[in-house]
Amino acid sequence: MEPYISKDKDLNLSEYNENILNSGVINGKRYFIPVAYDVPILWTANSILEKNNIENEMANWTLKDMADFAVQFKEKNPENYLFGYGDGFIRNIMYANWREFVDYKRKQASFDSEEFVDFWKQLAVLKKRVFVIKNLLKSI
Numbered sequence: 001m002e003p004y005i006s007k008d009k010d011l012n013l014s015e016y017n018e019n020i021l022n023s024g025v026i027n028g029k030r031y032f033i034p035v036a037y038d039v040p041i042l043w044t045a046n047s048i049l050e051k052n053n054i055e056n057e058m059a060n061w062t063l064k065d066m067a068d069f070a071v072q073f074k075e076k077n078p079e080n081y082l083f084g085y086g087d088g089f090i091r092n093i094m095y096a097n098w099r100e101f102v103d104y105k106r107k108q109a110s111f112d113s114e115e116f117v118d119f120w121k122q123l124a125v126l127k128k129r130v131f132v133i134k135n136l137l138k139s140i
Contacts, residue, residue: 001024001030001032001033002030005030023037027104041089042083042084042089044082048080063122063123063126064118066122067125070082070083070126090123090126093123100115101115101116
C-alpha cells in the first residue's frame with residue numbers, strides 16, 4: 001500500500017494512532033489501514049468490587065484469572081453478574097489475541113493447540129456466566 005499512500009497528498013499518517021495503523025503492517029509491509037476500531041471495555045459497580053475485595057487485584061488478571069473468579073462469583077451470587085461489556089467485547093478479545101496463534105513467517109496456525117482450545121474455553125465461560133448487562137444493572 002505504501003506506493004498509494006505516498007501519492008495521496010491528503011492522507012497524513014502522523015495524524016492517526018500509530019499502534020492502530022501498525023495493526024495493518026505484517027512483516028514490514030502495510031496490507032491495510034484500519035478504518036475503525038473498538039476498545040474492549042468491561043464495567044462493573046464499585047460496590048461489587050468492594051464487597052468482593054477485588055478492587056486492586058484485577059489490574060494483573062489474565063483472561064483465565066478473570067474467568068475463574070467469575071465462575072466463583074456466579075456460584076456465590078446466582079442472581080448477579082460481575083461485569084458488563086459493550087457490543088463486540090468477545091470479538092475484540094479474540095481479535096486482540098489471534099496473532100498468538102498465527103505465525104505468518106512460517107505460514108502456520110496453531111488452532112489445534114491446547115492454548116487455543118483453552119483460550120476459547122475461557123471466553124465461553126465468560127460469555128456464558130458473566131457478561132449480561134441487564135442483569136448486572138439489577139445487582140447494583
